[in-house]
Amino acid sequence: MATVELRFSALPEHVRTARLVAAAVARRAGVDEAVLDEVRLAVGEACTRAVGLHQSSGITAPVKVLLIEEEKQFSIEVGDEAPRSAPGDKAPGSLGDDPDADTEEDEMGLAVISGLVDDVEVTAGEHGGSIRMTWPTTPPATPLS
Amino acid sequence: MDLSLSTRTVGDRTVVEVGGEIDVYTAPKLREQLVELVNDGSFHLVVDMEGVDFLDSTGLGVLVGGLKRVRAHEGSLRLVCNQERILKIFRITGLTKVFPIHTSVEEAVAATD
Numbered sequence: 001m002a003t004v005e006l007r008f009s010a011l012p013e014h015v016r017t018a019r020l021v022a023a024a025v026a027r028r029a030g031v032d033e034a035v036l037d038e039v040r041l042a043v044g045e046a047c048t049r050a051v052g053l054h055q056s057s058g059i060t061a062p063v064k065v066l067l068i069e070e071e072k073q074f075s076i077e078v079g080d081e082a083p084r085s086a087p088g089d090k091a092p093g094s095l096g097d098d099p100d101a102d103t104e105e106d107e108m109g110l111a112v113i114s115g116l117v118d119d120v121e122v123t124a125g126e127h128g129g130s131i132r133m134t135w136p137t138t139p140p141a142t143p144l145s
Numbered sequence: 146m147d148l149s150l151s152t153r154t155v156g157d158r159t160v161v162e163v164g165g166e167i168d169v170y171t172a173p174k175l176r177e178q179l180v181e182l183v184n185d186g187s188f189h190l191v192v193d194m195e196g197v198d199f200l201d202s203t204g205l206g207v208l209v210g211g212l213k214r215v216r217a218h219e220g221s222l223r224l225v226c227n228q229e230r231i232l233k234i235f236r237i238t239g240l241t242k243v244f245p246i247h248t249s250v251e252e253a254v255a256a257t258d
Contacts (some may be wrong), residue, residue, distance in 0.1 A: 048203060
């Protein structure tokens with residue numbers, strides 16, 4: 001069950017907001033302070049990729065970020081609605097003026113995510129794709145009663 | 146927080162001091178700055194990243210683009226960075242092998258190899 005859900009128009013200026021919200025919720029969920037920088041970077045990369053996919057495909061729907069707090073783990077799922085004809089395919093319309101640059105940046109973003117996060121799952125289908133990243137959490141100290 | 150940029154000349158080097166966050170929104174400003182410097186004939190750049198709070202792959206892409214531009218003129222692009230969280234991004238992408246990374250502007254300006 002999602003703890004916090006965020007939707008934002010596919011614009012670069014909103015990616016920072018997504019990073020800030022994700023880091024705040026992750027901290028609350030008990031993700032280690034030392035890992036928060038990685039959470040911030042990974043969610044930023046995933047959102048940047050989703051924004052790029054929406055913009056290049058002319059999709060007006062917002063990018064969706066689910067921040068999911070579970071027992072002993074915290075997950076972030078960034079969903080886009082850019083259709084791929086087969087898993088791993090580029091979204092139609094992404095072949096813009098400079099296809100190489102698009103592909104390179106997309107791959108660099110994924111490279112950063114896979115370098116940072118041990119538990120990551122990338123899916124893509126005809127209705128869009130998602131990146132789900134999971135981090136372990138430490139239970140909060142027993143509250144004073 | 147936004148991106149701040151300032152440039153100064155030290156000998157034959159141009160030092161670009163970057164502050165704030167380099168991401169998908171602000172990276173185009175850094176790209177413009179680097180392109181402008183190269184177009185104006187500054188081919189030996191030192192990018193001081195000590196004031197950078199956040200860097201993502203879009204920022205890395207801009208730095209790689211800058212390196213390609215100066216190399217086309219047999220120039221150089223050196224980085225100054227001591228922050229572990231920024232250095233980590235260069236390491237996981239293998240870019241520590243691509244950029245000379247220095248611990249101070251003085252060191253970067255003096256470097257010749």
